[in-house]
Amino acid sequence: MTCALFKRLRQQELKGNPLGTFGDGINRTQLGSFADLVGGWGWKGTGILIILLVIGYAIYKLVF
Secondary structure (H helix, E strand, C coil), X not given: CHXXXXXXXXXXXXXXXXXXXXXXXXXXXXXXXXXXXXCCCHHHHHHHHHHHHHHHHHHHHHHC
């Protein structure tokens, strides 16, 4: 139910602010979006990604 409410609110926002939506689209094409990256992975895939990022950062700090 929460997801449906979020989608409806998002659609209302997109309709009410077309210029902001255009800017968001430009930013996503240039930078990507974390939600787009992990959208299909579920909570396990997202958790693994976060753990890998933390481990990578720790190794980086140890080496440099």
